Amino acid sequence: MVLIGGTSHTGKSTVARAVADRLGFDRLSTDALARHPGRPWPTPEREVPPHVGEHYRTLTGDQLITSVLGHYRRLWPRIEELVTARALAPADTAGLVLEGSALWPAEVARLTVPHTAAVWLTAGEDVLAARVHATSGRDRLPPAGRALVDTFLARTLRYQAVMLDIVTRRALARVDTCQERPAAEVAAAVLAAVAAQGGPAAGPR
Structure with a gap:
């Protein structure tokens, strides 16, 4: 398990896709288990659902963090069950790369199952802002849409600050994903951090 x-x-x-390809592992996102109100901007395939817009319009910054962390806390038993089952599966079972914001470091640090390594990705605030603005097409949105993007970004930055405090205090593995760093290079750094925890460095187990 990675x-x-x-x-x-x-x-x-x-x-996660690059790491899974390198290791010959399966890949899964925690979003597939249960999804909190997602990104509050339209795409060619979907409009912003009313409940998502209301979520970001009406909750304060503290309430948004409380909401998302509460969701992850409720989801954690399902994640722990999945990780435990996969880590203790027969040796010929394919490994798994599991990614997602729901992998809260305080919970992951308490895991005692074997064959499991964890790494957290971080990025500078300017990098995250640029990525959110580009993905959302913020500059092309009306004022109300831009306000939702700004609220989402503020929650994103607040989440990282709280998460990073735990990762730092517990000396957990972290890899920075700056704007110019290719995904293959980040994946290599993740694999190095996994290997340092006793996991596979490259190639199938």
Whole structure:
């Protein structure tokens, strides 16, 4: 098991895909288990659901963090069950790269299952802002849409600050994903951190 956590727009999905390809592992996102109100901007495939817009319009910064951390706390038993089952599976079972913001470091640090390594991705505030603005097309949105993006970004930065405090205090593995750093390079750094925890460095187990 390789666990990759971090706030939104740190590149978890892209890096998890690269790591899984290198190791010959399966890949899964915690979003597939249960999804908190997602990104509050439209895409060609979907409009912003009313409940998502209301979520970001009506809650304060503290309430947004409390809401998302409460969601992750409720989801954690399912994540722990998945990680435990996969880590203790027969040796011929494919490994798994699990990524998602729901991999809260305080919970992951308490895991005692074998064959499991965890790394958190971080990025500078300017990098996260640039990525959120680019992904959302913020400059093309009306004022109300830009306000939702700004609220989402503020929550994203607040989440990372709280998460990073725990990662630092517990001396957990962290890899920075700066704007110019290719995904392959970040994946290599993640694999090095995994190997330092006793996990595979490259190639199938």
